[in-house]
Amino acid sequence: MAELTMIEALNKALHEAMEADDRVLVLGEDVGVDGGIFRLTQGLIESFGEERVIDTPLAESAIAGMAIGLAIYGLRPVAEMQFSGFSYLAFNQLEAHAARMRWRSQGRFSAPMVVRMPYGAGVRALEHHSESREAYYAHTPGLKLVVPSGPRNARALLASAIEDPDPVIFFEPKALYRSFREEVPDDPESLALGKARVVREGSDITLIAYGAMLPRTIEAADSLASDGVEAEVIDLMTISPIDDATLEESVRKCGRAIIVHEAPGSFGPAGEIIARLVETSFYHLEAPLRRVTGFDIHVPYFAREQAYLPDADRIVAVARETLDARA
Amino acid sequence: MPRMTIKPNTQVDYLGILDEAGEIDEDRMPELDDEQLTGFYRAMLRARRFDERLLNLQRQGKLGTFAPVKGQEAAQIGSVAALRDSDWVVPSYRETAALLWRGTPMQGLFTLLAGYNEGGQIADTQNDLPQSIPVGTQPLHAMGIAHGIRYRADDAVVVSYFGDGATSQGDFHEAMNFASVFRSPVVFLCQNNQWAISVPRDRQTRSATLAQKALAYDMPGIQVDGNDVFAVYAATCEAVERARDGGGPTLIECVTYRLEVHTTADDPTRYRDEEEVEKWEKREPLLRLRRYLESLDLLDEEKIEALENDIKQEIEEAWKAASADMEQLTDPGVMFDHLFAQEPPRLTEQREALQKWDAAKQRRRDDEETQ
Numbered sequence: 001m002a003e004l005t006m007i008e009a010l011n012k013a014l015h016e017a018m019e020a021d022d023r024v025l026v027l028g029e030d031v032g033v034d035g036g037i038f039r040l041t042q043g044l045i046e047s048f049g050e051e052r053v054i055d056t057p058l059a060e061s062a063i064a065g066m067a068i069g070l071a072i073y074g075l076r077p078v079a080e081m082q083f084s085g086f087s088y089l090a091f092n093q094l095e096a097h098a099a100r101m102r103w104r105s106q107g108r109f110s111a112p113m114v115v116r117m118p119y120g121a122g123v124r125a126l127e128h129h130s131e132s133r134e135a136y137y138a139h140t141p142g143l144k145l146v147v148p149s150g151p152r153n154a155r156a157l158l159a160s161a162i163e164d165p166d167p168v169i170f171f172e173p174k175a176l177y178r179s180f181r182e183e184v185p186d187d188p189e190s191l192a193l194g195k196a197r198v199v200r201e202g203s204d205i206t207l208i209a210y211g212a213m214l215p216r217t218i219e220a221a222d223s224l225a226s227d228g229v230e231a232e233v234i235d236l237m238t239i240s241p242i243d244d245a246t247l248e249e250s251v252r253k254c255g256r257a258i259i260v261h262e263a264p265g266s267f268g269p270a271g272e273i274i275a276r277l278v279e280t281s282f283y284h285l286e287a288p289l290r291r292v293t294g295f296d297i298h299v300p301y302f303a304r305e306q307a308y309l310p311d312a313d314r315i316v317a318v319a320r321e322t323l324d325a326r327a
Numbered sequence: 328m329p330r331m332t333i334k335p336n337t338q339v340d341y342l343g344i345l346d347e348a349g350e351i352d353e354d355r356m357p358e359l360d361d362e363q364l365t366g367f368y369r370a371m372l373r374a375r376r377f378d379e380r381l382l383n384l385q386r387q388g389k390l391g392t393f394a395p396v397k398g399q400e401a402a403q404i405g406s407v408a409a410l411r412d413s414d415w416v417v418p419s420y421r422e423t424a425a426l427l428w429r430g431t432p433m434q435g436l437f438t439l440l441a442g443y444n445e446g447g448q449i450a451d452t453q454n455d456l457p458q459s460i461p462v463g464t465q466p467l468h469a470m471g472i473a474h475g476i477r478y479r480a481d482d483a484v485v486v487s488y489f490g491d492g493a494t495s496q497g498d499f500h501e502a503m504n505f506a507s508v509f510r511s512p513v514v515f516l517c518q519n520n521q522w523a524i525s526v527p528r529d530r531q532t533r534s535a536t537l538a539q540k541a542l543a544y545d546m547p548g549i550q551v552d553g554n555d556v557f558a559v560y561a562a563t564c565e566a567v568e569r570a571r572d573g574g575g576p577t578l579i580e581c582v583t584y585r586l587e588v589h590t591t592a593d594d595p596t597r598y599r600d601e602e603e604v605e606k607w608e609k610r611e612p613l614l615r616l617r618r619y620l621e622s623l624d625l626l627d628e629e630k631i632e633a634l635e636n637d638i639k640q641e642i643e644e645a646w647k648a649a650s651a652d653m654e655q656l657t658d659p660g661v662m663f664d665h666l667f668a669q670e671p672p673r674l675t676e677q678r679e680a681l682q683k684w685d686a687a688k689q690r691r692r693d694d695e696e697t698q
Contacts, residue, residue, distance in 0.1 A: 025478070051478055057508055062467055062501035069471015072456065075478070077471075093498075096461045097468065104457045107665045108449040142666050165668035194671060241671035 003181040007040050009151035010116075010172065013158040014041065014078065016188050018048050024162060025070060027054040028063055028080030037082060038118065038177060064090035064115060068098050071113040076162055081117035084171065085128035090115070091136065098167040099142030114161045114168045119147075120212045120262055121294075121309055122175035124302040131299055132211075132263035137169040138240040138272075144193055145240040147171040149214035151182040153237060156191035164193060171239075173212035180215075196243040198250065202230035205319055206250040206257040208273060210236040213260045213310060220315035229323060239269055244276060251277050255286035256322050262309055265293035287325035292318050337542045342562055343552035347610055349618025357561040365625050367408065367556050368616050369634055371400040374424030375613060376638045377433060378587075380646070381423075381440060385591045390440040394421040398554070398586030401612030402518045404428055405559025406486060406579070409567050415476075415485040416455040417469040419462070421518075422488050429455050433645035434652065441649070443656050444664070454483070462523075463489055463496030466515060470502045473511035473576075484512045484570040486563070492523025494540060495531050503578065507544040510575035514566045515541075517578065518553060520585035525598035541578035553581025554612040586611065659685065 004012065017024045026044055028036075032055035035042030045053040056063050060081055067077040081087040087094075094115065102110040121130035137145045146161055146168055148154035154172070161168040199214070200221055209217035214235050221231040232250050236242070251257045257277065259270035270291035277289055292310045300308055344355045359367075378397050384390045396403065403424035407416065416422070416429055423436065430453055439446025447457050459465035469487030476483050493499050494517060506513050519537050521528045534540065541548025547566070551558040559581055566577035584607035588595055595604075620626040663670070663678045670678075 054509075057501075057504055059497075059501040059504070061498055062470070062505050065464070065467025065498060065502065066471035066474060066505060069468040069473070070475045070478075071471075072468060073472045073475030073479075075475050092461065092464060093467065096464060097459070101457075102668070103444075103665045104447060105665075106444060106448040108451070109456065110668065144667075241673055244673065 001183045001185055004151045004155075004184045005178045005181055006148070006151045006154045006172070007038060007177045009155035009182070009184050010040055010158055011042060011044075012184065013155040013162075014044060015047065017078070017159060017162045018044065018052060020188075021076060022052075023074065023076040024078060025052050025054060025075055026078045026080070027056055027066065029056060029058055029082050031055060031080050036080065038174070040177075041080070060086050060089035061093050064093035064098065067113045067115065068093060068101065068111050071111040071167075072101065072109045076112055078114045078116060078162060081115060083129050084117040084119035084133060085131045087115070087117050094137070094143065094167070094169070095140050099140050102166065103142060110165060111167045112165050114158070114170050116158075116170045116172060118174035118177070119171045120173050120175050121299045121305045122212060124305070127298075127301065130302075130305060132261065132294065134171055134239055134263055135268050138269060142167070143240065144168045144238065145171065146193060146238050147173065147211040148237065149173065149176065149211055149235050150180070152184050152189075153191055153235075155184055156189040157193070157237060159188060159190040160193050163190070168193070171211065175212040176215070191237070194238045194241045194243055196234050196236045196238070196246040198232060198246065199235045200231070200233040202232035203254055204230045204256070205323060206232045206234060206247075206254045207260065207315065207319070208234045208236060208247060208257060209260040210239065211262075213262055216310065216312050217260050217315055219312035220319065223312055223316050224319055229319070231319065242273065242276070244280070247273065247277065248281055252281050252284040255284055258290050258292055258315065258318055258322060260292045260310055260315055262294045264296045265291055266296050268293060287322045290318050290322050337539070339536050339538045339542070339548055339550055341550045342558045343555050344557040344561060345552075345555040345615055345619055347615050349615050349622060351557065351619060355561065357557060357564060359557075359560075361623075361625055364620060364623070367404055367560075368613070368620055368626065370404045370408075370428050371424065371556065371613050371616065372634060373638050373641075374400050374404070374427055376635070377427065377642055378423060380642050381436075382587070382591065384437075384646070385440075390437070391442050392590050392592050393440050394590045395587035396421055396423045398584045398607065398611055399518050399520055400424045401556035401616070402516075402553040402559055402581035402583045403488075405556040406514075406516050406563040406581070408560055409563035410484070410486060412452070413454065414483050414567070415469070415472050417465050417472070417485060417487040418456065418458050419465060419489050419493070420458045420460050421490070422458065425488065426455060429453055431455065433642060434649045437646055437649035438653060438656075441653055443653060444661060445656060463493030463499045465489065466493070466502035467498050467505075469513050469515075470506045470509075470511050473506065473513035473570075474509055476512055477509070482571055484514065484567050486514045486516050486567075488516050488518065490523065491517065491519040491521065491528050491531055491537060492526065493517070494537050500540075503541065503544045503546065503576070506576040507546045510573065512570035512573075513576045514563060514570060515576060515578045516563070517580045518583055519580050520583050522585055522589065522595075522599065524589045524593060536580060538578055538580035546576050546578060548578040548580070550580045550582060553583030554610050554615070556612060556616055583612075584610070
């Protein structure tokens, strides 16, 4: 067991996957000699050579399109978009081809590939380096979307994403890359995609979050606990497909729920989750379901990014309103 | 500080072997035996007649929108004939002739064009990607497959098909650039059919040729008479051999002409003159090959009639089989198939909801009939 940051844990997952399976290739901008601009792919080129750790020319669409070709050929590419804010150049390849190859060819070909990309605000970065546009990918049939929230689950989820037979968009909360360390087992570990986990049990209110919002949500739950409120916290981990069963069970138990994400609220995952819970669990609800999200604006330049991001105070405030509400 | 030429002027070759009169340039003629020669003609005629039948069925409302291949048979057969079965074909949406050559069953194409996903099935023995509709996006997949081939030290090559319009797309240039940087075993085969729906070739680019786009990527680029099956075959053989030997990618521009509509939803009289079409009719690829083969006594009226009859029979049998098969394709639930290797629970719920609604609708209809 070693205490690792998320960067180190993801690096470990890539080393392990490449060690175990020579079909696994890593490609992207600066992923080889430089070891990635966050050093996430550090050491891979030394261990596996430039045939498997491919520094590509600067073109996101081609990185995605090349990964599709590699995957069709029978390899397991792990492509990196340097920031999710630049992934839109690759979006057509992901929507028009990666997501459809199995369906279009009636199962003859598929695109088992992972597209990793750092997302989210909180690291004092430039414009386009702080967005959370997971809804674009989650809205696309044929894609899976995974968002880890800590070093240990990041490593295990990336292992599963690489083994998955279908294309997986892997959103990495860059605000958590080096924000804390966690024990990560030495032996390989995987976590099933499509499964949420109950991080903390409670019976008064369900707080649902993912990625960089999870630590803030746990902080909010701590704060509520000091006032005697037992919040159940759920870490989604996979946004698409959503683990409906785990969410339903918790919300039916607590009767109240809040969904937290840093993406703009309108048309975001929280809205989708609320719609599903209303469809399946309306008669178990004791108060309106609420969301705490980013505003419907672009992430401001970094001097004001913390004002944009949901924090524990906002989550607690909305939780209080929900707890006070009477159906 | 000096100002000097650091890159000498570059040149683009043009290759033509078989002219409109059916005469060949003996020196440049690729080695082909009699069976191959008549095989080319048969394949081109087969594609032409199949295309005509598709158009006819589409006009009867039996097939949906499709992109006819008429006029481009030499560009497709000449290039695809240079490949081994184990090589890869990455088509756009107009590669009917190439796909028929590769073994794609007519029945499947009929079914696909009649709007059934099942028609898109590809035999395990065929390394051919399904048709790609967003223009110019598929050369990237060809480049990726080619990179995989190189990684596995496989000896296959990939041919990526696209048209003149695609050369304006970013993905085309990205694919060319990556393939050149990585020396991927891929042939970029551009069928310059002069029109991207209503936009003429000269409005796509000011470049004198499309082949010269290769030069920016330090890749060989050649322009060929795309209505001359021998020139296309010779140029593709050369490019395929170079790719197989580790020499990297090539761009081939086949100068050809779309004699039909862009798709069946298009009306070309809005943007091009009939005179232009008539001019290109005279240059069309089947007639000159027929003249050449007749001069060798490999073809005559009688043999052509026999060929025509065989092809007609094959097409009609395939349509009959497809029509009978389509009557069985009544389960709309097929649209959920193959989205994922393992279906997520929510999709299964939606599939079941559809079944339930359909069953209820059927019961209502049955009740109405009884009343």
